[in-house]
Structure formats: C-alpha cells, structure tokens
Amino acid sequence: MALAVCLSCPLALLVAGLVQGIGGQDPGPRPLELKEVFTLFQIQYNRSYSNPAEHARRLDIFARNLARAQQLQEDDLGTAEFGVTPFSDLTEEEFGQLYGNQRAAGRAPNVDRKVGSGERGESVPSTCDWRKARNIISSVRNQKSCKCCWAMAAAGNIEALWAIKHKMSVEVSVQELLDCDRCGNGCSGGYIWDAFITVMNNSGLASERDYPFRGEARAHKCQAEKYKKVAWIQDFIMLPENEQGMARYLATEGPITVSINMQLLQNYKNGVIRPAPGTCDPQHVDHIVLLVGFGKTKSGERRQTEAVLSQSKPRPRHSTPYWILKNSWGAQWGEEGYFRLHRGSNACGITRYPLTALVDTPVKKRHTISCPP
Numbered sequence: 001m002a003l004a005v006c007l008s009c010p011l012a013l014l015v016a017g018l019v020q021g022i023g024g025q026d027p028g029p030r031p032l033e034l035k036e037v038f039t040l041f042q043i044q045y046n047r048s049y050s051n052p053a054e055h056a057r058r059l060d061i062f063a064r065n066l067a068r069a070q071q072l073q074e075d076d077l078g079t080a081e082f083g084v085t086p087f088s089d090l091t092e093e094e095f096g097q098l099y100g101n102q103r104a105a106g107r108a109p110n111v112d113r114k115v116g117s118g119e120r121g122e123s124v125p126s127t128c129d130w131r132k133a134r135n136i137i138s139s140v141r142n143q144k145s146c147k148c149c150w151a152m153a154a155a156g157n158i159e160a161l162w163a164i165k166h167k168m169s170v171e172v173s174v175q176e177l178l179d180c181d182r183c184g185n186g187c188s189g190g191y192i193w194d195a196f197i198t199v200m201n202n203s204g205l206a207s208e209r210d211y212p213f214r215g216e217a218r219a220h221k222c223q224a225e226k227y228k229k230v231a232w233i234q235d236f237i238m239l240p241e242n243e244q245g246m247a248r249y250l251a252t253e254g255p256i257t258v259s260i261n262m263q264l265l266q267n268y269k270n271g272v273i274r275p276a277p278g279t280c281d282p283q284h285v286d287h288i289v290l291l292v293g294f295g296k297t298k299s300g301e302r303r304q305t306e307a308v309l310s311q312s313k314p315r316p317r318h319s320t321p322y323w324i325l326k327n328s329w330g331a332q333w334g335e336e337g338y339f340r341l342h343r344g345s346n347a348c349g350i351t352r353y354p355l356t357a358l359v360d361t362p363v364k365k366r367h368t369i370s371c372p373p
Contacts, residue, residue, distance in 0.1 A: 037084065038062050045086050045332075058089045065089075069267040078274030078320055078342055079297055082267040086333055095266045099329070100286040101147050101189040124244060125373060128251045129293035129324060131338075132372035135169040136160050137255070137292055140337030142330035146187035146215040149288045151177040152328040153257045154195035154357070156290040158205065160255040161359040162231045164369055170231045173211035176202070180222035187216060192257050192288050192355050196236040199357070204229030233357040241351040243344055247294055249356070251371045255292045256356040258325070260341070261348040262287035265327075270335050272297060272322040274342035282349035291354070293324035293371070294343055323350065 032040075038059050041047065049055040069082035076082070087095050131137045138159045141152045151174045162170050177195050178186045180202055185194070199205055206227035239246055239256065250256055261280045264273055265287070273280075296319040321343040331337040341347045 034063055034066070035059070037066075041084055041088060047089060061091055062089050065267060072264065072267060075276040075279065076264075076274060077276055078272040078322075080264075080271040080273040080340075081269040082264075083269050085267055085269060086329070087266045090266070092266065096286070098145060099143075099147065099149075100262065101149050101288060102286055122248060122252075124247045125251050125371070127293075127295040127373040128247070128371040129295065129373070130160060130250075130255055130371055131292055131324070133164075133369070136163045137326065138169075138171055140326060140331045141174065141213075141328050143328045144215050146178075147189040148174060148178055148187055148215075149328050150185075150190040150192050151181075151195050153288045153290045154192055154199070155205070156326060157255055157257050158199065158231055158233060158357050158359070160290075160292070161233075161253075161357055164254045165359045171208040172205040172231050173208050173213070173227075175213045176206050176211045176222075176224055176227075178216075180224050192259065192353065193236065196233065196355070196357055199233050200235070202229075204232030206230065231359075234360050235358045236355055237358060239354040239356070241346075241354075243346070243351060246291070246351065246354050247343070250291060250294065253356070254371075255290050255326075256354050257288055258291050258350050258355075259285040259288050259353040260325075260350050261285055264348065265334075265339065268334055268339055270339075272320050272340040272342055273347065274320065274345070275347055280348040282346050282352070285349045285352050289328070290326040291323060291350075292326050292338075294322065295324070296321050323347075 041062065047058075049058055065088045066083070069084075072080075072082040087099075090098070138156055141156075143149055143152055154177065155172045155174050158172055159170055162168060177198055181190055181194055181198050182201060183190065183194050185191075202224040206224065207230045210227040211223065239249055246256065246258075261282065261284050263280050264275060298319060322340040323343045325339055325341060327334060327337055327339060329337070341350060
C-alpha cells in the first residue's frame, strides 16, 4: 500500500532533510514537510477534527510526538523504531487516560508464585514463537476506547492453552468478562486475576460469536447463563519474577499474561525496545499483554531509520535477546499488532505479574506439543 510506505519512516525523512541541509550538499528528493506527514497520518488513520483550532492543536501535538519519537530513537539501546503511530495526535496524558490500566498494578490476591511444570535445571530453547503453530494464537483484538487489555490478554491466554491442551481452536467472549467481572470494572480497567476468577465463577466462557464484543463497560447485565461454554479453566498461577523461568514455562506450557509499563508504546513502530536507564519504570505497570514467544535478533540488525540516515551513529553489531508480545490495539499498530521487548533486563517491569490460567488435559487425549522455534 503506497500510503503505508509514505508513512513508514517520516521521522527519518524529516531528520534526513536536516542532516543534508546542514552538510550543504545536494539534498536530492525533497523530504516530507511536517504538514504533509500530518495529512498522510489523517488519511491513513481516518482522523478529522471539529474546527481549525482543534486541527492546529492536534498538529502541534503531532509535532511534539515526532520530536519525542526522535529522542526515543536516540536513547533506545535496542533496535526499536519510533515514529508515526495511530496515537500520534494524542498527548501523553490522553494516551494514558484512554489506554492505561492503572489497576494492572493493584495488589495481587493471595496467589503463590509457582514454577509450574518443568524443573529449574531444564534447558530453555533459544527461540520460541507460538504464532508459528497452527491455530494456537487467536487474531489480534482491538480494545479501542475500552480499557479492557486485562480481559483481552486473559482471553488470549485461555484460547492458546485450550488449543494446545485440547487441539481445539476457540475464540472466547471478552464481553462476558466485562459484563460479569466480579468487581464491576469493565471498560474502566481491571485486574488480570479477576478475569481468571470470573471465568472460574462462571464455569467457563461463552464464544465470541454468541456473546460478541461491544466495547462498552457492562453493556448488559451478566448473561453468562444464557450461552454454552466453549472453554473453561481449573485455576491460575503466578510465575516467579525470573525471566529464565518465564521462558521455560512459555516454551513448555504455552503463552502467559504479563503486566508492563506502556510508556514507550505510544510512539513504537517496530523492532526490539531496550529502554535506556531511567525510562520505562519497571515498578509502574499499567498495561497487560500476552507473552507468546522469544528469540534473538540477527547479528548486525539495525533500525530502518539508521539505514535511511547514513550519517547516523551505528549501533553495536551484536544480537539482542527479546520477548514477543501480543497487544490489543489492533493489527495496524506495531508489528501487525505485536511488539518486541528486550529479554534479560526486566524491561518495563515484565516480571512483575506473570500469570497464566491452568487448563488440564483430558487423560484420554493426553499429548504434547512443542513451541515452534
């Protein structure tokens, strides 16, 4: 799509114009102007504003976000690309209010941290990506203006485990979790453990087809009893705050839910985020996502922006270990709805609350499946 190509690296084009201008050399093709990039952004993400004053205000916010993206680009220690995203016309405060889940950092119930299956000495594969296994990971959802990352992550966790344990693809109802949540949080945010407790209290979840997502908090009274259950869980556990243990469990049992600090995600486009010291406070987690795999970048991989800016400072040519995470902001965001985060440094607090449902395998259908590398 031509428009997507135009917006793929506008930050690089703007900065390239500055670099070439300073050098006094022939700039070649004229770089995109800020207003042109903003117009492309409006077209791609279907943005319109009520009046000229609001348009001017959003353009100013857009410019500030591009400047912030440039700073993040310079500070980040990984291979992440920052630039124009679906959230580039929002202030940091607006982004936090719309998508932040402050309840993600609430005090967890009396849940013991368990290692689960797999001994501590068991080796961990070098790569794992459950997306490569057929019908394990469901499609990327879009929470839109509903703060239901907690419900969508829980649903994705249950769907993946059900497919792994039962060899049966299911898509469960997120709306049932919103309508029936025991704390009544709905679209105002919620706790991942309350999602699992709700599933247990309701003896399972209905299908997305029967009980569809409306993106509203408690759109109706809880209708759990009206529909047939297509998946259920026996319990849930919290894993130890240890990335090696998390990787081992992920590879042997399946995807898990994690809580993170989403500070760097507003301007994220692709690549591996490795926060510089002092950014993305690991003690402040405000977003819940599904951890689906891990791996390492190829030696010498660098940002797309650095390829455009030949005069930029080159990054160290070594591989970077990363986590693969499924978000709930639609497939237009990030790497087709996913993002990668540095593995081994508790980046953005990823070890704070690693939780997963427990889905038992029927004795007569017991089998094993390995995480695809």
